[in-house]
Amino acid sequence: LFEHILEGVPDSIFAMMEAFAADTNDKKVNLSPGIYRDDNAKTWVLPSVQKAREILVADQNLNHDISPQMGNPDLVSVARQITFKDTLSSRIITSMQTISGTGANHFIARLLSDTLQPKTVWLSNPTWENHPKIWTHVNSAIEQHLYPYYDYRTSTLDIEGMISTLKERASRGDVIILQVCAHNPTGLDPSMEDWETIAEVCEEKGIFPVLDSAYQGFATGDADNDAWAIRHFAARSRGTMEFAVTQSFSKNFGLYGERVGVLHIVTRTRGSAAKAESALKTLSRAEITSAPAFGAKVVATILQDQVLREQWQEDLKTMSGRLRHMRKRLYDELIKRNTPGNWAHLLTDIGMFSYMRLSEDQLAILRNTFHVYLLPSSRLSWTGLTSRNVEYVAESIHKVVTL
Numbered sequence: 001l002f003e004h005i006l007e008g009v010p011d012s013i014f015a016m017m018e019a020f021a022a023d024t025n026d027k028k029v030n031l032s033p034g035i036y037r038d039d040n041a042k043t044w045v046l047p048s049v050q051k052a053r054e055i056l057v058a059d060q061n062l063n064h065d066i067s068p069q070m071g072n073p074d075l076v077s078v079a080r081q082i083t084f085k086d087t088l089s090s091r092i093i094t095s096m097q098t099i100s101g102t103g104a105n106h107f108i109a110r111l112l113s114d115t116l117q118p119k120t121v122w123l124s125n126p127t128w129e130n131h132p133k134i135w136t137h138v139n140s141a142i143e144q145h146l147y148p149y150y151d152y153r154t155s156t157l158d159i160e161g162m163i164s165t166l167k168e169r170a171s172r173g174d175v176i177i178l179q180v181c182a183h184n185p186t187g188l189d190p191s192m193e194d195w196e197t198i199a200e201v202c203e204e205k206g207i208f209p210v211l212d213s214a215y216q217g218f219a220t221g222d223a224d225n226d227a228w229a230i231r232h233f234a235a236r237s238r239g240t241m242e243f244a245v246t247q248s249f250s251k252n253f254g255l256y257g258e259r260v261g262v263l264h265i266v267t268r269t270r271g272s273a274a275k276a277e278s279a280l281k282t283l284s285r286a287e288i289t290s291a292p293a294f295g296a297k298v299v300a301t302i303l304q305d306q307v308l309r310e311q312w313q314e315d316l317k318t319m320s321g322r323l324r325h326m327r328k329r330l331y332d333e334l335i336k337r338n339t340p341g342n343w344a345h346l347l348t349d350i351g352m353f354s355y356m357r358l359s360e361d362q363l364a365i366l367r368n369t370f371h372v373y374l375l376p377s378s379r380l381s382w383t384g385l386t387s388r389n390v391e392y393v394a395e396s397i398h399k400v401v402t403l
């Protein structure tokens with residue numbers, strides 16, 4: 001029966017995690033997944049999450065009832081606040097809890113494929129490995145085009161290339177996926193001025209923006225600063241722009257396995273909002289019935305409590321601060337060794353990732369000889385670098401580029 005199944009597309013992030021787990025060398029270093037580790041290379045339970053968990057477990061009334069169709073109302077409410085803040089009261093927004101960012105991206109792709117029926121979805125070159133997979137899975141007839149984003153020669157953002165490509169080639173009714181901050185995989189973000197230009201082009205050309213917010217708090221260490229682009233889209237043109245936000249709580253709460261996310265759809269009229277809500281309920285019922293409960297309660301407990309919220313803000317600073325510190329440490333170690341290459345961008349890249357511009361052969365030697373794992377795209381995740389392994393990683397990179 002299953003003999004004629006077409007083989008699936010392997011996922012490099014999961015493939016690398018498996019290869020790393022199977023590697024028995026005790027020098028091994030995992031710089032591949034976007035999953036935060038502490039300075040002992042251990043998965044970190046945020047102190048705010050630890051406390052919320054204790055509160056929830058101690059609650060005699062904690063039960064395992066199913067969430068309403070739109071999700072846990074407390075989670076959805078705090079998710080709206082941290083995303084839209086001052087712009088919340090002036091816009092009509094439909095929000096539904098989803099299975100993390102992947103679920104939010106999937107639901108909006110499904111909904112747009114059915115309603116807007118875009119000819120093309122525009123993705124950054126490069127983008128998160130799962131974006132193209134989600135759209136192919138939803139509707140492979142929708143063309144996927146890449147807009148210039150990363151300049152491979154200079155390791156800088158190609159904003160001119162991006163804008164001119166969209167102006168010349170995008171059509172009314174196309175969809176664009178824009179990562180709000182701490183771009184995965186390049187670590188390069190548009191400036192505020194760039195965002196104004198991007199929003200202007202989307203509006204002029206009639207392109208529907210999906211703002212993917214998977215790293216709020218990881219760019220600057222401040223969740224408010226990191227949502228600036230979303231609030232700009234919400235407020236521009238006297239609040240008339242329609243768009244969606246796909247929000248993940250995996251990274252900023254360290255709740256990777258709990259799969260907590262929210263999809264927000266910002267519409268012009270109440271009629272459209274009601275239709276979006278009804279379509280989302282139908283879709284959700286058929287696919288997941290309703291989103292998981294426990295992680296949603298953790299996030300809601302933290303954001304509804306002043307003390308826990310402050311602790312969470314500290315936790316964000318701890319995580320983003322550690323990554324910034326490791327950037328400087330690796331940079332210093334490479335400079336100390338006079339390692340050939342332009343490493344200045346390591347200090348200015350933002351968030352969890354940097355593009356290292358190492359060749360496939362160099363990456364294979366890093367992996368096979370030195371047991372240092374990056375993605376085949378040359379993406380380095382700063383999360384696996386620690387004060388104990390940074391010199392070894394620098395030495396390994398040095399050896400590989402001077403072979």
Ligand code: LMR
Nearest residue numbers: 013032033034035128184
């Ligand atoms: C990553 O890019 O490594 C993370 O976003 C994990 C994932 O789900 O792909």
